[in-house]
Amino acid sequence: MEYFSEAVGLNCFDFFVFDKPDALVEGISTGRDVKFESKVFTQKKGGWLYFQVIYAAEPEMLIFKDISEKRRLNEAKLNLSTMLVHEVKNPLGVLKTVLAELIEEEDSPEKIEKLWMADKQVHRLERIVQQIEYITMAQLGLYKPKNEKIDVLELVEDVLEDLQHLIAEKKIEVVRKIDVQTLEADRFILRTILRNVLSNALKYSLPNSKVLLEINERELIVKDFGIGIPENELERVFERFYRTPMAVKMASGSGLGLPVVKYLANLAGYEIELSSKYMIGTTFKLKFRS
Ligand SMILES: Nc1ncnc2c1ncn2[C@@H]1O[C@H](COP(=O)(O)OP(=O)(O)O)[C@@H](O)[C@H]1O
Ligand SMILES: [Mg+2]
Numbered sequence: 474m475e476y477f478s479e480a481v482g483l484n485c486f487d488f489f490v491f492d493k494p495d496a497l498v499e500g501i502s503t504g505r506d507v508k509f510e511s512k513v514f515t516q517k518k519g520g521w522l523y524f525q526v527i528y529a530a531e532p533e534m535l536i537f538k539d540i541s542e543k544r545r546l547n548e549a550k551l552n553l554s555t556m557l558v559h560e561v562k563n564p565l566g567v568l569k570t571v572l573a574e575l576i577e578e579e580d581s582p583e584k585i586e587k588l589w590m591a592d593k594q595v596h597r598l599e600r601i602v603q604q605i606e607y608i609t610m611a612q613l614g615l616y617k618p619k620n621e622k623i624d625v626l627e628l629v630e631d632v633l634e635d636l637q638h639l640i641a642e643k644k645i646e647v648v649r650k651i652d653v654q655t656l657e658a659d660r661f662i663l664r665t666i667l668r669n670v671l672s673n674a675l676k677y678s679l680p681n682s683k684v685l686l687e688i689n690e691r692e693l694i695v696k697d698f699g700i701g702i703p704e705n706e707l708e709r710v711f712e713r714f715y716r717t718p719m720a721v722k723m724a725s726g727s728g729l730g731l732p733v734v735k736y737l738a739n740l741a742g743y744e745i746e747l748s749s750k751y752m753i754g755t756t757f758k759l760k761f762r763s
Contacts, residue, residue: 477490486556496509496526497509497512497526497528500528500530501528504531505526506528506529506530507526507527507528508525508527508528508749509551510523510524510526511523511526512524512557522539522541523539523540523541523544524536524537524539524540524541525538526538534577535616541720544706551609551612554608554658555607555609557602558602558606561598562599562602563593565598565599565602568594569595569596569599569661572588572591572592573592576588597725602730603732604727604730604732605729607665607733607736608729608732608736609738611733611736611739614735616661616691616762617742618662620657620659621657621659622656622657623655623656623658623663625651625653625655625688626654626663628652628663628667629649629651629667629686629688631664632664632667633647633671635668636668636675639675640675643679643680644680645675645678645681645682645684646682646683646684647671647683647684647685647686648684648685649687650685650686650687650688651687651688651731652687652688652689652690653688653690656761658741658761659741662738662740663741665737666693666734666737666743666759667693667695667732669730669731670695670734670757670759671684671686672730673731673755673757674697674699675697676720676723676726677697677720677723677755678697678698678699679699679700682697682698684698685697685699686759690761691760691761692759692760692761693758693759693761694756694757694758694759696755696757697754697756698753698758699753699754699755700719700723700751700752701749701750701751701753701754701755702747702751702755703752707749710731711732712728712732713732714727714728715728716728743759743760744759745757745759745760
């Protein structure tokens with residue numbers, strides 16, 4: 474507001490120095506609505522600000538919305554995540570190799586146990602960094618979904634094999650109902666979503682229970698009979714790093730799985746439906762087409 478006090482009595486083109494004034498001029502002269510983002514130079518602040526410029530012909534209105542702060546924050550966040558991913562990946566790779574060698578050479582069971590613990594944490598860090606990378610990619614619009622023919626059974630077996638340790642550890646039966654042979658989708662997106670959602674169902678299931686996996690032409694459904702999510706926390710589980718208190722006690726995690734799922738589903742144009750009852754279970758639905 475302080476910014477606009479200097480505008481009184483001025484023609485907007487005297488007042489603002491645009492980096493692309495043509496769009497607005499054309500809108501005004503042809504009487505068409507325009508909406509775009511532009512850099513605007515302000516003498517008062519002696520720098521560029523980012524504005525959303527909206528021109529409505531009927532009733533005639535010109536709106537300038539300052540989005541500089543929001544934009545700067547976003548840029549800072551993205552830079553930070555990109556940097557983090559790149560700077561952390563290499564040392565983690567080196568750590569993994571060194572640890573593997575140490576474990577191989579070590580004879581003392583006690584020391585091997587400690588090395589295993591370190592190795593487990595390194596893997597965990599690696600997964601966190603990977604999830605951050607997915608989110609950043611999706612946010613930057615760097616990932617363009619491909620249209621691939623996917624063998625559904627093969628994909629499911631592949632993901633289940635990845636999660637075999639969880640399945641065996643808790644003696645969970647994964648009941649499959651696969652009613653479609655192939656799907657046209659992006660393999661990376663579908664695999665990542667399935668893996669994250671299945672791993673949640675397994676992690677937050679009670680031992681000796683069942684997890685149902687259903688895939689057909691229209692949707693993918695994962696249903697479990699685990700700890701569930703209290704209703705007032707259902708909204709929050711898609712926030713980055715959010716984990717319910719009960720989940721924190723039950724299993725390790727980063728709170729980045731569902732945010733990644735949401736971003737990727739958005740990219741692919743899928744709709745998500747999450748329903749859950751505390752201590753009864755959770756159902757996750759991914760709708761390919763609405
Ligand atoms: N199937 C599920 N059953 C119970 N809680 C779940 C389930 N899936 C997700 N949640 C809740 O949502 C939170 C966020 O999930 P996610 O982003 O995958 O993080 P993480 O798996 O690392 O905990 C979990 O910590 C948990 O509280
Ligand atoms: Mg998860």
